[in-house]
Amino acid sequence: xxxxxxxxxxxxxxxxxxxxxxxxxxxxxxxxxxxxxxxxxxxxxxxxxxxxxxxxxxxxxxxxxxxxxxxxxxxxxxxxxxxxxxxxxxxxxxxxxxxxxxxxxxxxxxxxxxxxxxxxxxxxxxxxxxxxxxxxxxxxxxxxxxxxxxxxxxxxxxxxxxxxxxxxxxxxxxxxxxxxxxxxxxxxxxxxxxxxxxxxxxxxxxxxxxxxxxxxxxxxxxx
Amino acid sequence: xxxxxxxxxxxxxxxxxxxxxxxxxxxxxxxxxxxxxxxxxxxxxxxxxxxxxxxxxxxxxxxxxxxxxxxxxxxxxxxxxxxxxxxxxxxxxxxxxxxxxxxxxxxxxxxxxxxxxxxxxxxxxxxxxxxxxxxxxxxxxxxxxxxxxxxxxxxxxxxxxxxxxxxxxxxxxxxxxxxxxxxxxxxxxxxxxxxxxxxxxxxxxxxxxxxxxxxxxxxxxxxxxxxxxxxxxxxxxxxxxxxxxxxxxxxxxxxxxxxxxxxxxxxxxxxxxxxxxxxxxxxxxxxxxxxxxxxxxxxxxxxxxxxxxxxxxxxxxxxxxxxxxxxxxxxxxxxxxxxxxxxxxxxxxxxxxxxxxxxxxxxxxxxxxxxxxxxxxxxxxxxxxxxxxxxxxxxxxxxxxxxxxxxxxxxxx
Numbered sequence: 001x002x003x004x005x006x007x008x009x010x011x012x013x014x015x016x017x018x019x020x021x022x023x024x025x026x027x028x029x030x031x032x033x034x035x036x037x038x039x040x041x042x043x044x045x046x047x048x049x050x051x052x053x054x055x056x057x058x059x060x061x062x063x064x065x066x067x068x069x070x071x072x073x074x075x076x077x078x079x080x081x082x083x084x085x086x087x088x089x090x091x092x093x094x095x096x097x098x099x100x101x102x103x104x105x106x107x108x109x110x111x112x113x114x115x116x117x118x119x120x121x122x123x124x125x126x127x128x129x130x131x132x133x134x135x136x137x138x139x140x141x142x143x144x145x146x147x148x149x150x151x152x153x154x155x156x157x158x159x160x161x162x163x164x165x166x167x168x169x170x171x172x173x174x175x176x177x178x179x180x181x182x183x184x185x186x187x188x189x190x191x192x193x194x195x196x197x198x199x200x201x202x203x204x205x206x207x208x209x210x211x212x213x214x215x216x217x218x219x220x221x222x223x
Numbered sequence: 224x225x226x227x228x229x230x231x232x233x234x235x236x237x238x239x240x241x242x243x244x245x246x247x248x249x250x251x252x253x254x255x256x257x258x259x260x261x262x263x264x265x266x267x268x269x270x271x272x273x274x275x276x277x278x279x280x281x282x283x284x285x286x287x288x289x290x291x292x293x294x295x296x297x298x299x300x301x302x303x304x305x306x307x308x309x310x311x312x313x314x315x316x317x318x319x320x321x322x323x324x325x326x327x328x329x330x331x332x333x334x335x336x337x338x339x340x341x342x343x344x345x346x347x348x349x350x351x352x353x354x355x356x357x358x359x360x361x362x363x364x365x366x367x368x369x370x371x372x373x374x375x376x377x378x379x380x381x382x383x384x385x386x387x388x389x390x391x392x393x394x395x396x397x398x399x400x401x402x403x404x405x406x407x408x409x410x411x412x413x414x415x416x417x418x419x420x421x422x423x424x425x426x427x428x429x430x431x432x433x434x435x436x437x438x439x440x441x442x443x444x445x446x447x448x449x450x451x452x453x454x455x456x457x458x459x460x461x462x463x464x465x466x467x468x469x470x471x472x473x474x475x476x477x478x479x480x481x482x483x484x485x486x487x488x489x490x491x492x493x494x495x496x497x498x499x500x501x502x503x504x505x506x507x508x509x510x511x512x513x514x515x516x517x518x519x520x521x522x523x524x525x526x527x528x529x530x531x532x533x534x535x536x537x538x539x540x541x542x543x544x545x546x547x548x549x550x551x552x553x554x555x556x557x558x559x560x561x562x563x564x565x566x567x568x569x570x571x572x573x574x575x576x577x578x579x580x581x582x583x584x585x586x587x588x589x590x591x592x593x594x595x596x597x598x599x600x601x602x603x604x605x606x607x608x609x610x611x612x613x614x615x616x617x618x619x620x621x622x623x624x625x626x627x628x629x630x631x632x633x634x635x636x
Contacts, residue, residue, distance in 0.1 A: 132629065133633065154237070
């Protein structure tokens with residue numbers, strides 16, 4: 001278990017800030033995209049699945065990763081976008097596994113299609129990576145009930161770190177909150193399950209925060 | 224009220240708390256920003272706010288402005304145009320003047336620059352300062368505010384030699400990044416919600432500005448605010464207005480000013496005046512660099528705001544208009560794409576005809592105009608305020624300081 005959340009020491013609320021970097025890799029055709037995917041750093045694949053949450057995006061994204069969104073908007077290949085968007089990165093042990101899966105699906109698609117699939121010059125895909133700075137907020141929760149007051153107040157960076165980024169860090173590929181709740185035994189299992197079943201992909205971090213806070217309110221209302 | 228408290232009222236307490244936590248790591252460090260103009264243009268406006276904010280967070284930030292000759296600014300305007308893709312052939316003397324002025328300014332700023340923990344050099348004008356400060360203590364970062372997606376190669380080769388020695392560079396979007404031998408960060412610019420240009424204004428003040436420029440109270444106002452610069456396509460805006468006006472009565476306001484580092488502005492202004500001649504419903508305004516409240520009032524008075532740029536770094540005037548709940552019709556280029564989400568916060572267009580079509584649509588659909596304006600304001604609040612920009616600068620400084628690792632965990636300290 002992570003040192004910042006345990007039954008004994010409480011849940012230390014972390015925060016984070018993300019800054020984006022160019023990888024210098026840009027592609028215009030699907031075949032170039034496939035070749036680039038093979039060599040871009042792990043951090044870039046992470047960013048296009050997860051880091052995107054902390055950068056400007058309008059409301060609910062249609063696809064759960066930037067690759068699928070590009071396939072749809074710029075390559076105009078809806079079927080490919082659909083195939084890429086069902087990939088859940090938590091299925092894989094590491095980014096390398098995720099990379100292999102992406103490559104498989106793109107190669108299958110290239111095999112099926114005989115024509116050259118390309119985007120306009122001004123709609124190329126730019127592979128980006130990010131650096132994450134993790135901070136301690138100094139706040140600590142010792143009892144799950146404190147989620148009721150703390151969750152609506154935590155920053156967007158904290159939501160990202162504990163609910164999104166946690167999927168890369170935790171053994172169960174889930175969020176920090178539900179992992180912490182499980183340490184308290186069956187009493188909080190329903191809340192933990194409610195957190196786990198909140199789909200992280202299709203809303204903004206603000207909306208996720210509101211949803212989690214609502215789950216807490218509902219859970220503790222009669223307790 | 225404390226500066227940070229004021230931002231917390233507009234952007235949210237959590238946002239300011241976040242800045243405080245992030246800056247704890249950098250407290251007491253010396254940061255110097257350098258650019259080439261104190262007034263006029265988005266960079267000067269940004270620094271006028273960014274520097275006091277950094278100071279309020281306990282960082283010793285200062286802002287230095289280099290001085291130059293008219294030949295120097297002619298040369299750097301050429302650089303600016305060349306970076307944006309124009310073919311600009313500069314004589315050898317221009318390059319020499321550029322280097323001479325940088326060397327002269329380096330002598331003057333030497334002590335401050337050598338001792339700083341971080342030096343942010345904004346745009347190409349002061350970029351060659353670095354070569355003149357040999358025993359640099361801190362990290363030097365080149366901040367390119369210009370659309371650098373397809374620079375004119377001969378000029379870029381010269382500049383590339385200069386900026387390659389920096390520790391890192393920052394571009395406004397991924398599309399603008401050019402290959403350089405150091406980490407290249409991507410940070411979108413921002414607006415200051417508390418500045419005179421973006422603060423709330425009374426109805427009376429907005430009305431006063433409308434009367435001052437003799438704008439008809441019952442006719443829709445279409446507005447473009449930008450320097451008189453060919454990349455902003457003011458003549459294309461007039462063309463769009465003329466097409467749309469065939470059907471709907473309206474008035475067009477083009478509001479711009481010069482910046483002290485933009486000698487080409489006067490030429491473009493004359494072209495615009497010529498294109499507008501004879502139409503009583505077009506106002507071509509030349510405003511002084513400190514006319515922030517006037518611009519604010521014009522943006523609030525407008526029904527639709529245009530930014531029909533052919534090339535655009537980021538387009539802070541787009542952000543400003545969106546912050547005032549206006550739908551924006553913008554050129555499909557550069558940073559406008561990050562802000563104008565087609566059919567949500569406005570429309571992106573590629574021609575005067577396209578702009579005319581969208582003007583007509585928005586003037587016809589009042590409900591849509593209001594809805595898009597509301598969405599535009601929310602989008603800016605969440606993504607393009609100064610507080611977000613500052614957050615990314617702080618994160619970048621920590622990242623550069625810690626050596627470009629994927630994950631910098633300050634909780635382990």
